[in-house]
Every structure is written in C-alpha cells, then in structure tokens.
Amino acid sequence: MALPMNPMDEPRLYQQTLLQDGLYDLLENDKLVDCVLKIKDKEFPCHRLVLCACSSYFRSIFLSDLEESKKREIVLEDVEPGVMGLILKYLYTSKINVTEQNVQDIFAVANMYQIPSIFTVCVSFLQKRLSLSNCLAVFRLGLMLDCPRLAISARNYACERFQLISRDEDFLQLLPSELAAILSNDNLNVETEEEVFEALMNWVSRDKENREKELPGLLDCIRLRLVSEDYLKEKVEKHKLISSNPEMQQKLQLVKDAHAGKMPEVKKSKSKEEEDGGAENDGESKDKDEEGLLPSILNDNLRFGMFVRDLILMVNDAGAVAYDPSGNDCFLASLSTQIPKNHTSLVTKENQIFVAGGLFFDEQNKEDPLCSYFLQYDPVSADWLGMPPLPSPRFLFGMAEAENSIFVLGGKELKEQEHMMDSVLIYDRHSFKWGESEPIPYPVYGHATVSHNDTVYVIGGKGDNNCLRKMCAYDAKRFEWKELAPMKHARSLFGATVHKDKIYVAGGVTDSGLTDSVEAYDIATSKWSDFVPFPQERSSLSLVSLAGSLYAVGGFAMIMQHIRCHNPATVQQAFHSGDNYL
Template identity: 65%
Template sequence: MAALTIDPTEQPRMYQQTLLQDGLCDLLENDKFVDCVLKINDREFPCHRLVLAASSPFFKAMFLSDLEERKKREIILRDVNPDVMGMILRYLYTSDISLTEQNVQDIFMVANMYQIPSIFSVCVSYLQEKLVLGNCLAIFRLGLLLDCPRLTLTAREFICERYQLVVRDQDFLQLGPSELALIITSDALNVEREEQVFESLMDWVGHDQKSRVKDLSELLHCVRFRLIPVDYFNEKVERHQYLRFNQDLVKELELVKDAHRGRLPKPKRLSKDEAKGGDGSEEEEDDEEGYLPGILNNNPRFGMFELDLILMVSNTGTVAYDPVGNECFMASESTEIPKNHSSLVTDQNQIFVVGGLLYNDEDKDEPFKSYFLQFDPVSSEWLGMPSQPNPRCLFGLTEAENSIFVVGGKELKDGEHALNSVMIYDRQSFKWGESDPLPYEVYGHGTVSHKGLVYVIGGKSESKHA
C-alpha cells in the first residue's frame, strides 16, 4: 500500500490520510459498505455517501436535506458525461487523475457543478501550466464563466504580456464587451503605443458593428487617449466612422480635447453609499480623493517602459546588448537553436528563427522539417512554432503583409539542388503555405521587403541567371 512508503513519525498526517484513502479504495473495489449508486444514463457507479459528502458540499447538502435522494440508494445525475464522472470518482478514492487538453474543460465544469474543490484546484493548476497563445483567451473566458479569480487573473496576465500577438487571434474578436474591458483596462498591457489599444478596440467593434457600437460609450473609457499623440487623435480617433456621427461619443472625446488644452474636469467623488457602503460620514466623504473619468487616465502601460535591445542568437544561448547602457546580459539560456539558421525581427518586434533539421519518424512521406521558433521575451524561452515544410539552407528570409517568406535556397537532400519555391507563414492563421515560385532557382542571396513587395538580390543559381 502507498502508506507504507511514508514514515508515520515524520509525516503522521500524510501517513494517516494515505492509509485512509487506501482503505476506502479497497472497500470500493471489494463492494464493501457501498450505500450509494450514481446512475448516469445506462452507467452505474457504486460509491460511499461518506466519501461524496466529505468531498463535495453539493452531495453533503443533498444527504442532509429532506430530498428523496437522502433515502434512495440510487441517485440519478443528468447532463453529465459518465466517463468524466468516472474519472472524478476515481480521483476521490485514489488522488489519481489523467488530465489532458481534451478532457480538462469537461472535468472542470463537472467539478464546478458538483462543488468538488479538490478537482477544481487540480484543473486550475493544470490549465495555468498549459497556457499558450492558442488557448489563453478560452481559458480566460472559462475562468470568468466558472467564477475562478485565480485562473482568470493568470490568463489575463498572460494575455496582457502578449497582447500584440493575442489580438491577431480570431478568438479575440469573439470576446464579450465585459471580457474585453477586463483586458484593456489593465496597467500590465504590454503595448508600446496606446494607439494599438484603440485600433484593436475598433477591430473588435468592426467584427459585429451593429451590435457592438452601443458598447463604445463604456469601452472608450478603457483607452488612455491622453497617451495618444494629438495628431493621431485628431486624424484617426475623432474622424473614425464609429465615433464622429455619435454625439454622445463626440461629447466624451471633448473631455480629451479639453485635457490636451490643459483643462481637466473637477474630479468626482464617490457617493456615500459607493464609498462607504452607506456607513460613511459626511466628514469622511469630504476627505475622499476624487476620480477623473476613465477616458482621461494617463498612467503608462507596462510595455511603454521597454528598452531597445540588440539580440545575438546562437546555439549556446541568446545574448542581449543594450546600446544605451553599453551592457550585455543573457536573454535566454536555451540551447535548442539550430546552428544553421536565419533570424528575423518583424515590424511588431517579434523575433523568429528558421532553419536546421527536425526529424519526425512518424511522417513517412516527409520525415525532415526545419525548426521554426519564436522568442518569448516574457519567459525568455524559444517557443516551438509549426515546423517549416521542405527543409532548406542558404535561403532568404523576410516579412511582408503579416506573413513570413522563406525564399529559395538549397534542399537538404541528396544532391542539394537549388530551389525556386517560396514558402509563406501566415501569422494570423498560424499555417504554412506556398506562393508562386521564383523565375529561377537561387541560393545564398539577400531578401528584403519594402512597402509590401519582396525583393531578391544577388545569390547563386545552378542555371547561372542570378
């Protein structure tokens, strides 16, 4: 038994808990003292009322109430997947559960429905560890749905740190007004310019203009317009199609224009009921500091304190150089960078590495692919992106129109023939595709982009045309 591996003199509480749980599991497996059966559809789960009541306030209240279930041996549960309930019951008896990205949300929902805090906490910890760009918004919304502040705040922090990437996700456009407000009101938003917050809000409204324009009166107070340059405010904000014909919104923007002229409204004090819950005195209220409207908030965001750095990337680590302070420091100790790679910094300050060989023995048709990594400045780690198909070397690398272009090069196969193909990675769909080929094969060339056009310069070609 598991309890035998624990020293009862050093860990008496853990020893007793483990011994008790092992004993309960043994009773269940041998159908001893079973006094309750949970029935879901055509599945039955024998168990003990004592275990259910001790693990769940829901079942405890049921068994102590005057409901019929108190006396019945068989308890029918509805709207529950029997496989999920089976996993939860197994955990209550063994502390063992196999969470996956496919089942964690269902288990989380059932744990919330039947008030099982131990399972709830395990699911929260699992989801916190599994936060990535592809699921952070879904986990954020799940935390709000289940009223779980711990999960909601962790997901919001992740979103704020990577806001410029998250807004590219189609799930961002599916957020509700209150969900969006919780994100864009945060001081922790990692944006260099407040214009990015305004533009992302307008994109969100444009996704469903008819139903969302009405939310602008509140959501505009989440944007810190005093941090936006006056010229941009006059040209892009005041003249925006969603704002200029709405008199209520124009009136709100007048507050910002007055602030630009140095005229701020008198700060409003909270009412006695709001400030003190109805118990405050007049004297206390007079001492209470007033508040300006949210639309006049001018506190800088987290991302506005960033430094400009030069990164030197190699297979032994990533070193950052601060040209202002004339200092170097280790940005990442990851050694997973391939030796033969090309690196790219996009207009949005995203850093990518492409190159090297990645072998997948499960893919019989194309076992070799190239590494494709993105640097995460928050965790100082290189994140694995969808592998580049058709591995190659001596290629050109550039970006244009929200896409990354891998141009020409030499194939990493027998013969190492030069290539004329062009692979494109779409940063919005997170997928690779292929565009029209070059007019000739080329490798060892320079590749740049300008105003949406990609240029190939120099290089060598087997056909001698470069």
C-alpha cells in the same frame, strides 16, 4: 532530492493513507455500501460518508429532510458516466488521470458538485499548460466557473503576449466584458497604445452590426492620452464608427483638452451631513467633500510593455545574448538547444523575433516529411515557441515581412543536389499557415532581404557561381516584382538593413574575396551611393538599425596571428576585439 518530512506530520500522513486504503478496500469488496449514484445506464456504488466528507453538494442532500436523503439510489443528470467514474476514484485513492481532453469536463463536474479538491487539481493542471492556443479559452472557462485564480492567470498570460493573442480567432470571439478585462489591464505587453486601439477596432469590425453599440464603453479601456495627437486626429477621430457618434466625440474632446493641458473639473460629492443641512459652523459649512475620479478615458498610466529598452539579440544554436547599446552591456537572454545551427532570423515591425532553418522531420506530413524549423521567441518565458514548420527545407535564403505575412525567399535546397531556388514561401500570421507567392525573377542564394512600407527587397547574392549586383522589389499589395537600380559592387553573404529611409549594405564576399565596402540606396530616388568603408573586410555580418544608430554584429574575417609575438591569451583577446568592433 525530496525534502525531509516533518516528524509531526508523519502520524497524520500514515493515518490518512490507512483511512483512504481502508475505504477503497471496502468499496472494492462492496462492504458497507449505502448509496448508488445512477448516471444514464451506469451505476456507481459508494459510501455516503465519503461523499459528504468531499462534497458540500452531497452533504446538503444527505443531511437534509428531503426525500432524496433517504433514498439509496441517487440519479444524477448532466454528467457523463466516465467523468464521474474518474472523480469517484480520486475521492477514494487521490489518483486521477487529468488530460487536455477531459480537464474541462472534470472541472465542470467538480464545480457542479462542489468538490474543492478536484477543482484545485484542475486549476493547477490548466495553469501549468497555458499556451498561445488555449489561454483565452481557459480565461473564459475561469470566468464561467467563477474561478478568479484561473481567470487571472490566463488573462495575465494573454496580456503578456498581447501582440500574438490579438490576431487569434479566439480574441475576435471574446464577449465585450471579457475583452474589456484584457484591454483595461496594466500588464498589456505593448509598446504603443495605438496597438490596443487597432485591436479593439478589429474586434468590432468582425461583427459590426452587433458590436458597434459596445464601442463607446470599450473605448474607455483605450488610454488615448498615450497616443500621438496626429494619430488621435487622423486614425481615431476620423474613424467612421467614431466620427458619427456624438458620445464618443465628446470623450475625444476630453482627450484633446487634456493634450492641451486642460483637465475637466472633477465633481465632488457632498457629505450626507451637508445634504441634510447639519454641517454648519458659525454660519459656514465645512468642506467635507471628497475628491472624485477623472473619466476613465483620461487614464494615462503606462502599460507594462511601454517600459522597454532597445536591445540587439544575438542568436546561435546554444542560446541568445542581448546587447544593450545604451549601457554597452551584454546579458544572457535565453539558453536553448532548439535553434538550428544553420538558420536565418527576422525581427518584425512589432519586434517579434522569428528563426527559420535547419532540417525537421514532420511525421504528420506523409507526402513530403522533410521541412525546416520555424520558431518564435517568447520574451516572457525566454524560450522559443514551435511554429508550423517551413515546408521546403533550404539554406542561404532570405526572410522579410510585408502585409502581416512573413516571406522566405530563394536559397539553396537542403538536399543532395543543392539546387538554387527562386521560389517564395509566405507565412500568413492570421491563419498560421504556409503558402506560395510569386517567385523571384531569378534563382539566387546568399542574398540579403529587407522590407520597407510593405515592399520586400532582394539584393545581391550568388547566381551561376558569380556574385550579383542585381536588386529587385516585391510589392505585396500588387503582387508583382520589379527590377531596381543595381549595386555598385557585386557581393553575397553581406549585411543589409533599412536605416533612415535608406538601405545600407556592408561587407560580404565578392568574386575576388572579402570586402569592406559599404553602399547606401536611397529608396526615394532609387540611387546608390558609397558610404564610409567598414573598418575590416568581413562577410556574413548582421547590420542593425537601432535608436538612430547603425550597428554591425558578428561575421567572418581574416585575422593575422603572429604566434611568436603573442601568447595564446593575447591572440584570443585580439580576435574578440576585432570581432565585436561596432
């Protein structure tokens, strides 16, 4: 419902509308036209009064004593006729068709001819359409056109999504000053300063010959007091581009001294009176020194992303709920209809959340249009971002990560035959493209997948209608599979996670029904051992390792309901208590 108009504004609005309509009518009927803008082979009749009122550029020309002020025809260079046609129509009608394809051209012309109203329209358009794919380009455009409002909006958008943006090709093409504006920002959404350092070194390595000289200045943007002493010594100090540079070694020494509790003495600047010898009192000079600043390399202010809490995100096709273990509290994280009901989820080492599954019709893929959804959760907007769809639709598959790639392993075809699959799809997070990897040694579905130190583990599952004890591992660096010690109990549709360098598996379905058994696999010794049984036989549960504890969430279980003994409300409460047992 529109807000009621202020009666005081009504006469103003009516007059503006009447004036604008009248001017456009004069233009359409070629009345009182006293100026023609000539651009290449196109001519645009218009009124000097309108141009002067809307553009300080034309006002300065027409009100000057220059020869051009007396000419009827004004020749304009460096502008396309189509763009100027859109701008002139806006000046007379307040209507303009701004699109993603023409916004930069309109923006540049509005800036060149100093038309603030169109400038504002373009800024608002770009701010509303900021995305992962364009935020850095919009940031650079804002700097180029000297528009702080746009540049700051785009920079903040990029900082909030730094983990994603830092992998993008546009990030690696930033100028040193543009990179410094991002790396020095307090709003960087990173959990550790190590991520910022590694992003800087990736940027330098893209063009080492020309960028190495920029490194001493850019290193000041990294808050090295926030990295661990071991990381500082092994990764920063010993980096070949840093270890050979005396200036950067001197800066690192300041950081090491600060770690040891020794801060540098801050030089104080003398007041002008003292320099002139005029500040004396009974033979003693007054202390009028002003305190200076520490070197920027010693900045230890926490970034935005460092104020984090450990949460468990529970996702279904209606939305996502976050559970805070420290406060034993739940809250709504997202409402969305984008998530397919049948999906598999993955949380990466950088705490990025991906979901894959369901059935998606890709109109751009003419050969095989049936795909599965592939989405990423954006915690800033609390929404899901569409990623390149999974090219081979499937269900009951596993997801894992290794070597900065996401693996989709095995499962059943999401087709009429529902064939078991051994194929492995791999998503490159640098190129944003799907490809194929070495297949699993055997077809499997309903299995569990985990990853540890760039090794992907495939555990259990079903093959040929029987539950499996098998476990195999894929070395993402050597591109090879190998078979490992099998589980003690064959199972499928169970929970699995890595917890304190061990792989834990819990619950699931065996050939005889549900199970409550839990096993632990010691990665170092390659041996399985029994663990404390789960309090309830349950399948399809999720195991989560968080803040030193192991959590089990959701799943299916057999619940005894005695209707004669309990009313419906009591039964419902009993079900929730069992289902949320942690």
